[in-house]
Amino acid sequence: xxxxxxxxxxxxxxxxxxxxxxxxxxxxxxxxxxxxxxxxxxxxxxxxxxxxxxxxxxxxxxxxxxxxxxxxxxxxxxxxxxxxxxxxxxxxxxxxxxxxxxxxxxxxxxxxxxxxxxxxxxxxxxxxxxxxxxxxxxxxxxxxxxxxxxxxxxxxxxxxxxxxxxxxxxxxxxxxxxxxxxxxxxxxxxxxxxxxxxxxxxxxxxxxxxxxxxxxxxxxxxxxxxxxxxxxxxxxxxxxxxxxxxxxxxxxxxxxxxxxxxxxxxxxxxxxxxxxxxxxxxxxxxxxxxxxxxxxxxxxxxxxxxxxxxxxxxxxxxxxxxxxxxxxxxxxxxxxxxxxxxxxxxxxxxxxxxxxxxxxxxxxxxxxxxxxxxxxxxxxxxxxxxxxxxxxxxxxxxxxxxxxxxxxxxxxxxxxxxxxxxxxx
Amino acid sequence: xxxxxxxxxxxxxxxxxxxxxxxxxxxxxxxxxxxxxxxxxxxxxxxxxxxxxxxxxxxxxxxxxxxxxxxxxxxxxxxxxxxxxxxxxxxxxxxxxxxxxxxxxxxxxxxxxxxxxxxxxxxxxxxxxxxxxxxxxxxxxxxxxxxxxxxxxxxxxxxxxxxxxxxxxxxxxxxxxxxxxxxxxxxxxxxxxxxxxxxxxxxxxxxxxxxxxxxxxxxxxxxxxxxxxxxxxxxxxxxxxxxxxxxxxxxxxxxxxxxxxxxxxxxxxxxxxxxxxxxxxxxxxxxxxxxxxxxxxxxxxxxxxxxxxxxxxxxxxxxxxxxxxxxxxxxxxxxxxxxxxxxxxxxxxxxxxxxxxxxxxxxxxxxxxx
Ligand SMILES: Nc1ncnc2c1ncn2[C@@H]1O[C@H](COP(=O)(O)OP(=O)(O)OP(=O)(O)O)[C@@H](O)[C@H]1O
Ligand SMILES: [Mg+2]
Numbered sequence: 061x062x063x064x065x066x067x068x069x070x071x072x073x074x075x076x077x078x079x080x081x082x083x084x085x086x087x088x089x090x091x092x093x094x095x096x097x098x099x100x101x102x103x104x105x106x107x108x109x110x111x112x113x114x115x116x117x118x119x120x121x122x123x124x125x126x127x128x129x130x131x132x133x134x135x136x137x138x139x140x141x142x143x144x145x146x147x148x149x150x151x152x153x154x155x156x157x158x159x160x161x162x163x164x165x166x167x168x169x170x171x172x173x174x175x176x177x178x179x180x181x182x183x184x185x186x187x188x189x190x191x192x193x194x195x196x197x198x199x200x201x202x203x204x205x206x207x208x209x210x211x212x213x214x215x216x217x218x219x220x221x222x223x224x225x226x227x228x229x230x231x232x233x234x235x236x237x238x239x240x241x242x243x244x245x246x247x248x249x250x251x252x253x254x255x256x257x258x259x260x261x262x263x264x265x266x267x268x269x270x271x272x273x274x275x276x277x278x279x280x281x282x283x284x285x286x287x288x289x290x291x292x293x294x295x296x297x298x299x300x301x302x303x304x305x306x307x308x309x310x311x312x313x314x315x316x317x318x319x320x321x322x323x324x325x326x327x328x329x330x331x332x333x334x335x336x337x338x339x340x341x342x343x344x345x346x347x348x349x350x351x352x353x354x355x356x357x358x359x360x361x362x363x364x365x366x367x368x369x370x371x372x373x374x375x376x377x378x379x380x381x382x383x384x385x386x387x388x389x390x391x392x393x394x395x396x397x398x399x400x401x402x403x404x405x406x407x408x409x410x411x412x413x414x415x416x417x418x419x420x421x422x423x424x425x426x427x428x429x430x431x432x433x434x435x436x437x438x439x440x441x442x443x444x445x446x447x448x449x450x451x452x453x454x455x456x457x458x459x460x461x462x463x464x465x466x467x468x469x470x471x472x473x474x475x476x477x478x479x480x481x482x483x484x485x
Numbered sequence: 486x487x488x489x490x491x492x493x494x495x496x497x498x499x500x501x502x503x504x505x506x507x508x509x510x511x512x513x514x515x516x517x518x519x520x521x522x523x524x525x526x527x528x529x530x531x532x533x534x535x536x537x538x539x540x541x542x543x544x545x546x547x548x549x550x551x552x553x554x555x556x557x558x559x560x561x562x563x564x565x566x567x568x569x570x571x572x573x574x575x576x577x578x579x580x581x582x583x584x585x586x587x588x589x590x591x592x593x594x595x596x597x598x599x600x601x602x603x604x605x606x607x608x609x610x611x612x613x614x615x616x617x618x619x620x621x622x623x624x625x626x627x628x629x630x631x632x633x634x635x636x637x638x639x640x641x642x643x644x645x646x647x648x649x650x651x652x653x654x655x656x657x658x659x660x661x662x663x664x665x666x667x668x669x670x671x672x673x674x675x676x677x678x679x680x681x682x683x684x685x686x687x688x689x690x691x692x693x694x695x696x697x698x699x700x701x702x703x704x705x706x707x708x709x710x711x712x713x714x715x716x717x718x719x720x721x722x723x724x725x726x727x728x729x730x731x732x733x734x735x736x737x738x739x740x741x742x743x744x745x746x747x748x749x750x751x752x753x754x755x756x757x758x759x760x761x762x763x764x765x766x767x768x769x770x771x772x773x774x775x776x777x778x779x780x781x782x783x784x785x786x787x788x789x790x791x792x793x794x795x796x797x798x799x800x801x802x803x804x805x806x807x808x809x810x811x812x813x814x815x816x817x818x819x820x821x822x823x824x825x826x827x828x829x830x831x832x833x834x835x836x837x838x839x840x841x842x843x844x845x846x847x848x849x850x851x852x853x854x855x
Contacts, residue, residue: 233573239560241587
């Protein structure tokens with residue numbers, strides 16, 4: 061029994077570590093998107109801010125990168141899904157001997173490093189461009205064209221793998237049945253094979269888009285005048301990053317969660333509908349009194365989807381009215397104070413050291429004659445930590461109030477006055 | 486559609502590489518006939534059907550439909566509709582869309598199609614089921630949908646590839662009659678493929694018996710059953726007791742066969758082999774289990790074999806009696822159950838009498854292996 065619970069405990073611990081490893085960076089990145097410091101970091105937490113999102117949406121280069129990425133993504137999706145489907149169809153037509161060879165050839169681009177594909181795409185099309193006697197700025201050397209072509213070389217292979225898996229479950233008798241019933245080959249393809257392949261085509265398209273969106277290795281050689289998002293990010297990082305990138309990360313995480321939940325909700329809904337149809341009596345089905353299950357009924361994914369959507373709307377709503385200016389000002393103020401205190405501390409320490417040195421030398425008088433700056437009366441009475449603690453607590457309070465208390469509270473009032481003095485400087 | 490469209494296979498050969506799937510098939514199928522190809526698994530039945538429907542080009546010879554050579558005409562241009570061995574209903578289309586697919590590809594409006602689908606659904610006794618998906622139907626219902634889908638294309642020739650093989654016995658028997666009725670109603674030519682001889686016999690006007698790519702015999706059910714042309718046909722269609730031996734003497738249409746273990750027996754030479762048997766040839770002789778009459782030893786008729794009862798079996802409509810003759814020769818006798826009390830004869834020697842007309846002799850050949 062004890063062993064068993066230990067086992068379970070260690071499995072949970074393992075899972076926790078595993079997920080922390082997987083999701084930790086994303087969580088930290090997401091938190092940093094809402095934190096006010098100039099450099100993306102989750103701790104120390106300073107102020108809740110949405111400014112990095114607006115910074116992101118005002119960054120021309122990032123926006124342009126996103127636009128290019130989407131353009132390239134769509135191009136790649138169309139090209140690679142088409143090529144992947146053609147490749148998959150071809151594979152099913154071949155005899156067993158040729159099939160293995162064909163498969164290896166068609167899979168090869170996945171194994172070739174992206175850098176190599178990028179360079180060779182560039183070189184190859186440049187050659188063709190020259191062979192055709194076209195200018196250096198012709199269509200064939202256009203960055204969008206090259207990037208789409210270059211990425212599709214290997215993304216088409218991914219698509220083919222996805223499509224082949226589905227195609228293997230296709231009964232070719234269905235196509236024959238369609239032909240037999242008078243359909244042309246094109247009709248049989250469009251009305252029978254394509255609908256069957258639709259789910260796999262959708263998966264392949266999503267896969268292709270994501271692979272294209274995140275591609276850097278190949279694109280870095282082919283982008284020309286159309287830098288994609290990854291290229292822009294990489295260039296930005298060279299000059300230091302801001303939390304705007306965290307904001308971008310957060311948005312993509314959110315979109316992913318959204319898409320995943322939406323997909324799951326849809327799948328579950330389909331399952332529920334199928335179940336309901338199975339349980340419905342023949343009479344119900346034929347009379348049409350059969351009730352489809354609602355989108356939300358016993359579908360946790362749909363519920364989660366709605367919750368996430370609501371949360372997003374609320375956050376966006378707050379973001380439009382919320383202003384972190386006050387908080388940021390406070391924090392800046394506090395930081396300034398801290399720095400000041402630290403300077404004072406240093407001065408005091410230096411003073412103390414000097415006093416000690418002087419005491420060692422036997423002359424204590426000059427020490428007293430020298431006032432110790434603002435801090436004169438207290439000397440070393442307050443431990444430095446106590447002081448800074450009280451200091452910060454009063455610093456968060458509005459300044460006007462602090463000064464309003466006058467000298468009513470002895471120690472803190474003093475530090476309060478110090479604050480107002482400080483802000484006056 | 487009074488006469489219907491006939492189909493002819495002329496000197497048809499189909500090869501896959503070196504393998505010959507169909508060898509020199511010559512078949513004439515009358516318009517409006519219910520014609521069956523009967524043969525064991527792998528004998529080339531589907532291959533012939535695919536050649537007729539246009540999915541396979543013959544290696545040699547030709548396929549004529551309604552007298553027209555079909556060479557170079559694709560499956561979508563031929564006046565045939567095929568019901569596939571696994572039905573091949575379109576899984577993502579509703580029943581009514583499945584049925585009217587042939588109209589959809591010709592551009593018929595949804596309203597027309599729906600109307601026609603409802604007519605056909607009534608015909609196959611599945612009214613109001615048009616909005617289901619194929620997998621929501623039972624096996625027999627799917628079967629009928631496949632038939633309706635093929636009929637909707639208004640073919641001149643309907644090709645059916647073992648459409649009942651996936652069904653259970655009761656449903657199969659029910660569908661047999663139903664298919665036959667549909668065929669009579671629509672009056673078009675049906676070419677039916679099966680390896681079930683019961684199916685072929687009950688439904689067909691004519692049957693072609695196939696063995697390993699070769700057509701052994703073509704004829705109506707009675708001819709095939711009573712007057713088989715080859716040893717294979719005799720042993721594949723229905724049950725038969727086989728006696729091997731050599732021809733001792735042939736006199737017009739009867740032959741005296743010197744059997745290996747049961748002595749000299751007289752038999753009728755099957756029509757296809759008359760004039761082809763002469764003394765000294767290897768021969769085979771077949772007597773159906775139900776053609777024997779059991780009699781006590783001594784009460785000998787003209788033609789008989791003696792044997793001992795080894796085992797008995799009650800089948801409901803008949804008693805099966807297993808016997809062992811001289812030299813361990815096994816034989817089976819079937820007696821109809823007429824309500825008679827049946828006492829065990831186990832271990833008893835008996836005489837098996839038969840009528841020469843019911844014993845068929847032919848040259849020796851391959852038997853169907855069970
Ligand atoms: N495309 C093909 N390539 C090579 N051989 C084939 C091909 N199609 C069929 N054959 C061979 O031809 C022979 C006949 O096949 P066919 O499908 O016509 O059999 P069948 O009589 O329909 O059998 P079943 O009752 O099992 O359906 C088989 O031996 C099969 O292996
Ligand atoms: Mg077959």
